[in-house]
Amino acid sequence: MAESDIAVALRRFLPEDCVLSREEERRPYECDALTVFRQLPGLVVLPRTESQLQQVLLTCSRLKVPVVARGAGTGLSGGSTPHAQGVLLSCARLNRILEIDPHERIARLEPGVPNLRVSEAALAHGLYYAPDPSSQVACSIGGNVAENSGGVHCLKYGLTVHNVLGVRGYTMEGEPLELGGRAPDGPGLDLLALTIGSEGLLMIVTEVTVKLIPRPPCAQLVMASFADVHSAGSAVAAVIAGGIIPAALEMMDRKATAAVEPFAHAGYDLTAAAILLVESDGTPEEVADQVREIEQVLRSAGASTLRVSGSEAERLRWWSGRKNAFPAAGRLSPDYYCMDGTIPRRHVGEVLQAIERMEARYALHCMNVFHAGDGNLHPVILFDANDHDSWERAERFGAEILELCVQLGGTITGEHGVGVEKLNSMCVQFSPAERAAFAAVKEAFDPAGLLNPGKVIPTLARCAEYGRMRVHHGALPHADLPRF
C-alpha cells in the first residue's frame, strides 16, 4: 500500500524506526487506559530528539495534519485517543533526566521520564518529587503536565501545577516556547499555569523543570472505622477544621474494602461502613504529636475503632489495599469505570448515599475510594464491556454522578481530565460563553486547531444534542424514580 503524504514527508528526516505505519504497529496506540474509547491512529511517530519533534510539528502544521501527543498512555479520560487521519506523537523516547540540582532542589526532565523515576533519581540527595498519581510507576512527567495530575498526597504537597517551575516546548506551528523557569514569577500572563492541565491542546512540552522536596524522615498511618458514611465524612471535615493538614486523607467504603481485602490482606475492618486512612509525615516528634491529635479528633468524630501503624511494613500493608482498589475492581467484574468528580468535603456523606440509590436504578455495583481530604471522589462502577447495554448504563451512571458533583458546587474532574470521556459533562458544568472562552484560549495557541482536536471543549452542537438526550433519559425510562 502506498504511504500517505505525511508518512513520506516524515520519513525524509526521521529514522526508519521512528515512524510506525503498519496496522499491527499502530494497534498498541489505539487507546489510553480508558480502553472503551479506541481509534487506530493514522500514523505513529516516536522522535528521539527535541529537534526531530520540532520537525514533526513543522511538517504536520504545513500539511495540516492533526497531532495527538501521548506520554505513557496511562490517562483515564481518553485524552490521547488518536485521530484517524492524524499523527500520534509519542514522547516515550524523550526520557532522559537532564539535570538534578540538589542544592537548588530542582530537576530538569524530558517529558517521557516516568514520574517515579524522578523520585528514585533524587533519592541519593534525600529529595523526591511530590505528586504521586497511582500510576506513577509508568505515567510520564509530560503526561502529568498535560493532565495536572494529583495523587494521594496533594492535600499537603499540591498538584502538578504547584510542583512544576517551568516548561519548554513547541507550539503546533513549531515555534519554541519557554514558560516559567527556575526564577519565580516572571513578567506577563501566567501561561505556565494555563498550560498545565491543558490536555495537550495548547503546546507540546519537551522539557519540564520540577521542584524537589526533602523526604520526610518519618511517616505513620492512622486507620479509623466508622459505622456510617456520614460520620466518616464529618470526621474528614473535623480533621481539617482542627487545623491539621495530614499528608494524606483517604476514604474507602465497605464495598471497596470488601473487594480488596481477600487478596491484599491489608487488615481492613470489614464490618465498618467506611474506613479513613490518615497519614502524618515529618520528623518523629512532629509525627508523634500529629498522630495524637488525629486520634483525638477521629475519636470525638465517632470512630468505632482506631489503629496506628506500628511499623513501616504495617503502614505499607494498609496502603497496599487502597492502592490496589482498582485492580480489585478488575477481579470483581470484567470491566470497571472510574469516575473523578470533586465536591466540597461537607457533602461527602450525601453524595455516597445518592450513589447508592443510583446503583439500584442502573442495576450496577459501584465501590467508592476517594481522596477525602481533597473532596475528590473515585466511584468505581462495575460493568461488562461485552454487554453493550451494561456499558451504556455505566456511562449514564457516571454522568449522573458528575452532574450531582456540579450541582453541589464541585467539578466533573479533579485529576483525570476531560479528554473525550467527559465532553458531555462539560456541557453541564460550563455555559456556552465559558466554553467559547476555552475555545478562544485554544485558538490563541493553535489557530489551525490541529493539536489534539476534538478533546476537552465540546462543540455547541454536541451540547445541544446532549441536552436533548438528558431530557429523554430523565423523562422516559426513569420518570417514576426519584432523581436524588
Add this chain to the structure above:
Amino acid sequence: MAATADAHLAELRERVSAAHRTHQALRLKGSGTKDFYGESLAGEVLELRAHQGIVDYEPSELVITARCGTPLSQIEAALAAHGQFLAFEPPAFGADPSIGGVIAAGLSGPRRVYAGAARDFVLGTRLLTGDGELLRFGGQVMKNVAGFDVSRLLCGSLGILGVITEISLKVLPRPRAEQTLRLELPAAAAVESFNRWSALGLPISGGAWWQGSAWVRLSGAAPAVRSARERIGGEAIDAASAQARWDALRHCQLPLFDRRVIWRLSVPGAAAPLSLPGELLIDWGGALRWYADPAEGADVRAVASAAGGTALCWRGAAPAGRFHPLPPVLARLHRRLKERFDPHGIFNPGRLLAGL
C-alpha cells in the same frame, strides 16, 4: 447584602457593555493602592470597591470566596478568627487593598517560595468580559481540571482580560509555632544557607538578608521548629519584633523602599551574588533580590538575564518599560489572548504590556 451586590454587579455589567459598544477604555480600580504598578494607567476609572463582601467561608473546606472589592483586612480578620490565613502573604501598599487588586496583581510576600504564590491559592474566579458576559472558571474545590485553568491565568493579569468580580482562594491553618532567627552572615553565605537548610527539610517559611544580617523564619509543628532552631543557631527574635520585621518586608516598608530607584529581580533561588553595585535586599531565600539606587548606567536587565532571571523596575524611570521584555513568541500569545477576551481593548490598556 446579596441584593446590593447583585445590583452592583448589574451596574458593572452595564458599564462594561456600554464601554464595549463605544470602545471606551476602562481603568479598573479597587483601592488604587497599586496604581504605581504596571506599565501605564489609561481609561475611564471603573470603581470596583463597592462590589464587596465575603460570599462564603467554611473553615473546614479551607476555602474563602469573596467579591472583588472586599478589603484584604476584612478577609484576613475573618480567617484569623478561625486560626487560618492567606499563606502567600499578599503585600499591601499603604491603604487597605481589595482582594480583586491583590489577585489581579498576583504579588506574593516572603512565604512565596515556601508556601506558594498567589496563583497557587487561586481556586476559582468569576470574570466579566468585554461583551458583558459573566463567566465562572474553577470553583471552590481543591482539585479541578475541567477546562483550561483560566482562574490562574487571571492571577497577575493586571485586569487586561476582564473584570475579576469574585475569587475563591485556598486558605491554610496558621502554623502552630513560629520562630525567627537572626544571623550575621554575608549575602552569599546567607543564600547558600537558606538553600542548604531547605534541602535538609527544616521548616523554613522566610529567608531574607539585609545589611549584613540573615533573617530566617521557621513555621510548623512546635517540635520541628524547636529542633530547627537548635540546628540553625543565631539570635532568637521575640515574636512581636519578628512579626514587625516580616510585615515590613512583606509590605515593602523597610527604609530601602524609600529610595529613588528600586529594581526587583527574580532569579533562580541558588543564584550566585549578582554583580550589581547598589543596596541589596534578598527575600524568598535568594530568589528575590531588590536593588536600590544601582550605579548609573548599570544594565540591570542584562544582569538579571545572565543569572537566568528577570528584572522589574519597581520605582524610578524605567528604561523601555517597567516589566522585563517578553520574547516575541510570548508577546504574540499575549496579543492573541487579549484580542479574544477583550476584542476592543477596553480593559486596562497598556497596563501589563505596552500597546496591549
